[in-house]
Structures are given as structure tokens and as C-alpha cells.
Amino acid sequence: MHSEARPSKGLTAAAIGGLLFLHLPILLIFLYAFTTEDRTYQFPPPGLTTKWFAVAWNRADIWPPLYLSLRVAAISTAMAMVLGTLVAAAMARSRFFGREQISLLIILPIALPGVITGMSLRSAFAIMDIPFSTLTIVMGHATFCIVIVYNNAVARFRRLSGAVLEASADLGANGFQSFRYVLLPNLGSALLAGGMLAFALSFDEVIVTTFTAGQQSTLPIWMLNELVRPRQRPVTNVVAIVVFVTTFFPILIAYYLTRGGSETAGGGK
Amino acid sequence: MSRSAILPNRGLADRLSALFWRRPRVLLLLLITPPLLWLGVVYLGSLGALLLQSFYSIDEFSGVVVEEFTLKTYGELFRAANMDIILRTLTMSASVTLASAVIGFPVAYFAARFARGRWKAVFYLGIMLPLWSSYLVKVYAWKLILAKEGIITWAADSVGLGFLLDAVLALPGVGGNSLSTSFIGTWLVFVYVWLPYMILPMQASLERVPVSMLEASSDLGATRGQTFRSVILPLAMPGVIAGSIFTFSLTMGDYIIPQIVGTSARFIGQAVYQLQGTAGNIPLAAAFAVVPILIMLVYLSLAKRGGAFDAL
Structure with missing residues (x-):
């Protein structure tokens, strides 16, 4: 028997079926944003309208959560980019005692269920009597965003040949000049990709946030409340589209920034 | 090695670079301290707080958390x-x-x-x-x-x-x-x-x-x-x-x-x-x-x- 050079029909069908299963449900979000029915999830929609976009735009309760989410995502991403890059640089350039433990520590916030991270922070705030604020949300988000930036940065550091830094030093650059003119241009796209993903992750995070937000409402928390106690359901769909698009494009950009990982800068022998 | 092969020292940046070159551990320490502090204090600290809280209990009448070590709360899990x-x-x-x-x-x-x-x-x-x-x-x-x-x-x-x-x-x-x-x-x-x-x-x-x-x-x-x-x-x-x-x-x-x-x-x-x-x-x-x-x-x-x- 010939070894399988082409997939069997069953396998192809199952694979494509799996992909469709992953993608089709999202499309319904878009459809339901245009339905004229705002009390049930009736399918097919009795009629189509674009008025919900205007209604959503004029709903005053949507804007503050949107601003809060953007602010939290921006601050958390910035912090995660600094901390994640630092730890990636340290982990990539040397072996030292406790290295394995540190890599475990970085992964832990996303390896353990979000409810644990959230509940841990909640316990700490309770013990130390820290009131809920934007900062408490950021503390949670920055913690699990570090690993995203770290993953992207460390992969690029590994591909970056040490020879380019030595060449830079040989040509008379000091460490800071090497960083500015050699390291940063090579790391740039990976850091940007990491930042994009961290932003996307933070922007729509809800599990940790519910524990660290108190009475504040980020956009995902606003959505969650609407899901539990719906009113004007299509408006929720409009917001869902906004959230989806705000996270979709950073992900896509991150993909294109880190694509073609085989060309190692300075690795040509 | 001839003297002319070494570039003149151009200030603080050069001196720091030289220090990092001679003592890579210093640079490593500088790089890893901020993220470790963050993860260690915020994350591990919180996990510790979680563990600590789980050994506290709640006063059933007043609803106030009693900050004394007890296994009573874990016992409740077995209900x-x-x-x-x-x-x-x-x-x-x-x-x-x-x-x-x-x-x-x-x-x-x-x-x-x-x-x-x-x-x-x-x-x-x-x-x-x-x-x-x-x-x-x-x-x-x-x-x-x-x-x-x-x-x-x-x-x-x-x-x-x-x-x-x-x-x-x-x-x-x-x-x-x-x-x-x-x-x-x-x-x-x-x-x-x-x-x-x-x-x-x-x-x-x-x-x-x-x-x-x-x-x-x-x-x-x-x-x-x-x-x-x-x-x-x-x-x-x-x-x-x-x-x-x-x-x-x-x-x-x-x-x-x-x-x-x-x-x-x-x-x-x-x-x-x-x-x-x-x-x-x-x-x-x-x-x-x-x-x-x-x-x-x-x-x-x-x-x-x-x-x-x-x-x-």
C-alpha cells in the first residue's frame, strides 16, 4: 500500500468541519446586530436594520467602560512590554541558578485558571485593605500580559545571532549604541507583535477583571452584565462587534509581524 | 596589544558597557530584578494571600473574617x-x-x-x-x-x-x-x-x-x-x-x-x-x-x- 500522500476524504471533511466549527458561530454576532427583534434571539431575524449602531453610539453607559478598557489595556501593555522584554533579555543571554523556576513563574499566571489569579489578587487586596481602582485592574492584567510579550521576545532573542552584537562592539559601539542600532531594530517587530497580543488579551479579559474591578465596569464587564440581564440585545451585538474588531486586527498584525520566522537576523553563515 | 587599538573612553555609557562586559552578572541582575519583583510581589504575594485566606474562617453570626489559623474552612469543602x-x-x-x-x-x-x-x-x-x-x-x-x-x-x-x-x-x-x-x-x-x-x-x-x-x-x-x-x-x-x-x-x-x-x-x-x-x-x-x-x-x-x- 502506498503511504498516504494525500489525505482521505473523511480526514479532509473532519479537518474542514473542525475549522468551520471554529469560525461560523462568530458570524452570527454580526447578523444579530442588524436584526429588528430586540427581545429574543429569534432566527431567522424577522427584519434587518442598521439603527442599532446609532442607538449604541448614543447610549451613554457604553462610553465610560470603553475608555476604561482602553486605558487599562494601554497601561498594562506598556508595563508588560517593559517587564516582558527585560526578563526575555535576561533569560535569553545566560544560564543561571533558578532559571527554570523563573520561567515557570512567568508562565504560571496563564497556566493556572484565571479564577485563581483573580481570587489571589482579591485575597491580597482584602488582606491589605487596598481599595479597588484602575490600578488594581492593571495589576492583574499586567501580570498575565508579561508572558505574552516574553514569549514573543524570547523567541526573537533566540534567533538573533550573538555575532551581530559582537560585530557591533568590534566596530566601536558601546552597549547602549548596540542596543539602539542593532538589538532594537531586530527585536522591534517581535515586541510590537507581543504588545499587540497583550493589548488584545487585556482589552477583552473578563475573568480576572471581575475580581479586581470592584464596582468599576470595563467593556467586557459591561457586556457580561448585558448577557446576564439583557436589554436592547442588538446593542450588545454592536458592542461585541467593536470588541471583536478591536482584538481581531492586533492579532492579525501580530501574525504578519512574526511570520517567516526562519530568516534569522545575522545568522547567515 | 597595541594601545591604539583601544578606543578612548567616551563617557558614562562606555564605562557602563565596560562594566557589563567584565561583569555580565551585574547586567543580568539589572535586567531581571524589575520583572522578578513584579511577579514575585504581585503574583506570588497574591497566591500567598490566597493560601492565607483559605486558612482563615468566617464568623457565622457576624459574617466577619476571623484571622486565625484553622482548617475549618477546608472542612466545609467536604460537605x-x-x-x-x-x-x-x-x-x-x-x-x-x-x-x-x-x-x-x-x-x-x-x-x-x-x-x-x-x-x-x-x-x-x-x-x-x-x-x-x-x-x-x-x-x-x-x-x-x-x-x-x-x-x-x-x-x-x-x-x-x-x-x-x-x-x-x-x-x-x-x-x-x-x-x-x-x-x-x-x-x-x-x-x-x-x-x-x-x-x-x-x-x-x-x-x-x-x-x-x-x-x-x-x-x-x-x-x-x-x-x-x-x-x-x-x-x-x-x-x-x-x-x-x-x-x-x-x-x-x-x-x-x-x-x-x-x-x-x-x-x-x-x-x-x-x-x-x-x-x-x-x-x-x-x-x-x-x-x-x-x-x-x-x-x-x-x-x-x-x-x-x-x-x-
Whole structure:
């Protein structure tokens, strides 16, 4: 028997079926944003309208959560980019005692269920009597965003040949000049990709946030409340589209920034 | 070495560079201290606070947290109602993991073995985009799909399979009034949301299965099924286990999905959330949160023996 050079029909069908299963449900979000029915999830929609976009735009309760989410995502991403890059640089350039433990520590916030991270922070705030604020949300988000930036940065550091830094030093650059003119241009796209993903992750995070937000409402928390106690359901769909698009494009950009990982800068022998 | 080969010192930046060159540990220390401080203080500190809280108890009359060491709170976990929550969560995690592996395997296998060029990119993005895209939007999409007046009921009725849907919903224990208020619904949403986390590590391990081994297997007269069982599956197992870590852990800690789609029966995550919020019983919430940590520690040590970490 010939070894399988082409997939069997069953396998192809199952694979494509799996992909469709992953993608089709999202499309319904878009459809339901245009339905004229705002009390049930009736399918097919009795009629189509674009008025919900205007209604959503004029709903005053949507804007503050949107601003809060953007602010939290921006601050958390910035912090995660600094901390994640630092730890990636340290982990990539040397072996030292406790290295394995540190890599475990970085992964832990996303390896353990979000409810644990959230509940841990909640316990700490309770013990130390820290009131809920934007900062408490950021503390949670920055913690699990570090690993995203770290993953992207460390992969690029590994591909970056040490020879380019030595060449830079040989040509008379000091460490800071090497960083500015050699390291940063090579790391740039990976850091940007990491930042994009961290932003996307933070922007729509809800599990940790519910524990660290108190009475504040980020956009995902606003959505969650609407899901539990719906009113004007299509408006929720409009917001869902906004959230989806705000996270979709950073992900896509991150993909294109880190694509073609085989060309190692300075690795040509 | 001649004197002229050394450049003149151009100030602080040069002196620091020289210091870092002579003592790389100084640079390492400078790099790693800020992130370690953050993770150590904020994250590990919080985990410590969680443990500490779980050994406190709540005064049943005043509702005030008594900050004294006690095992009473952990004892409460063994009440029948709380054990039910834990067992229900474990059953759900296990069945979600199993289903993700079964549905995800063909996708991972196809992507690893047969997808080339553009299709490779299609599969990669096709798995990555759902993994990263908004969690809440995905859950919401299923709320629309599973609703009684939603697309599934409509589809089943229009092809004349409405009786099948009713039969499924009539199943004792897992059925319900509609899919969005049944265990089957909760399970479906869990599978959907965590499936990409299962596919990616499986694909990674399948990509490392050498084609020559499959050829050798068929040269020796094995049928496709035999090759699959005795060559592909054992070699892919680390990837399956690695994926199962994600699906199991994520299902166990989730409290949004069962809150939005499902019955009123609670899962661990919901118990934690309600206890710390409306009930104000932070010690019991903390003790509940320790349960998934312990289960995951056991799971991880078993997975490590199964070689799952080589596939990550």
C-alpha cells in the first residue's frame, strides 16, 4: 500500500468541519446586530436594520467602560512590554541558578485558571485593605500580559545571532549604541507583535477583571452584565462587534509581524 | 596589544558597557530584578494571600473574617453540596478535554501532514484567530445559537429533525428546557472555546512525526488504521496531553460560561465568584480556589511523566 500522500476524504471533511466549527458561530454576532427583534434571539431575524449602531453610539453607559478598557489595556501593555522584554533579555543571554523556576513563574499566571489569579489578587487586596481602582485592574492584567510579550521576545532573542552584537562592539559601539542600532531594530517587530497580543488579551479579559474591578465596569464587564440581564440585545451585538474588531486586527498584525520566522537576523553563515 | 587599538573612553555609557562586559552578572541582575519583583510581589504575594485566606474562617453570626489559623474552612469543602460542585466540575473538565481531543485531532493532523503553502497559513490563522479572539464574544455567539428560538432549533425544525433535538433535551441529567439551559449546552460552549488550545500542541507534536516511519509502517504491511494506532497516536500522545492540560485547567477555572449557558447547578469557578462577592465569604472562596491548584499540580506531575512538556 502506498503511504498516504494525500489525505482521505473523511480526514479532509473532519479537518474542514473542525475549522468551520471554529469560525461560523462568530458570524452570527454580526447578523444579530442588524436584526429588528430586540427581545429574543429569534432566527431567522424577522427584519434587518442598521439603527442599532446609532442607538449604541448614543447610549451613554457604553462610553465610560470603553475608555476604561482602553486605558487599562494601554497601561498594562506598556508595563508588560517593559517587564516582558527585560526578563526575555535576561533569560535569553545566560544560564543561571533558578532559571527554570523563573520561567515557570512567568508562565504560571496563564497556566493556572484565571479564577485563581483573580481570587489571589482579591485575597491580597482584602488582606491589605487596598481599595479597588484602575490600578488594581492593571495589576492583574499586567501580570498575565508579561508572558505574552516574553514569549514573543524570547523567541526573537533566540534567533538573533550573538555575532551581530559582537560585530557591533568590534566596530566601536558601546552597549547602549548596540542596543539602539542593532538589538532594537531586530527585536522591534517581535515586541510590537507581543504588545499587540497583550493589548488584545487585556482589552477583552473578563475573568480576572471581575475580581479586581470592584464596582468599576470595563467593556467586557459591561457586556457580561448585558448577557446576564439583557436589554436592547442588538446593542450588545454592536458592542461585541467593536470588541471583536478591536482584538481581531492586533492579532492579525501580530501574525504578519512574526511570520517567516526562519530568516534569522545575522545568522547567515 | 597595541594601545591604539583601544578606543578612548567616551563617557558614562562606555564605562557602563565596560562594566557589563567584565561583569555580565551585574547586567543580568539589572535586567531581571524589575520583572522578578513584579511577579514575585504581585503574583506570588497574591497566591500567598490566597493560601492565607483559605486558612482563615468566617464568623457565622457576624459574617466577619476571623484571622486565625484553622482548617475549618477546608472542612466545609467536604460537605455534600460542595463535593457535588467539585465532582461536577471535574466531570465537565474531563468530558470537554476528551471531546476537544477527538474533534481537534483531524484538524491538527491535516494541518501538520497535508496543509502546504497557502493552506498551511489558512490552517494556522484558522486556529490562531479563534484562540485569540474575544472570549466573551465567542460565548455570546453561542448564547445566540443555543437559544430556544435560535438557529439550532430553526435548523432542526426545517430539516425535520426537531424530534431529535427534543429527544436530546429530554435526556435525564444533561438535558433541559432548551440547549442554552442544559449541561449539553455548557459542554458545547466549553469545547468550542478551548478547542484551539488542544489543536496547537497536538499539531506541534504531529509535525514531528517522521514521514519515514509512516512509510516503514505501511511497507511492513500495516493498514492505515494500524499505522494510526501503533505509530501516529503514541507519537502524538505528548501533544494530546499538553493540550489536555490547557482544556482541563481552563474548564475547571471558568465561571462565565456556566453562568451564561447552562443550568443553575454550580461549578468551582462560580462558587469562588459568588462566595467572594455576594456571600462575602472570602476564606471559603479561597479554599475553593485552592482545589483547582491542587488538581492541576497532580495533573502536571502526571503529564510530565507522559512527556507532555517536550511538546510545548
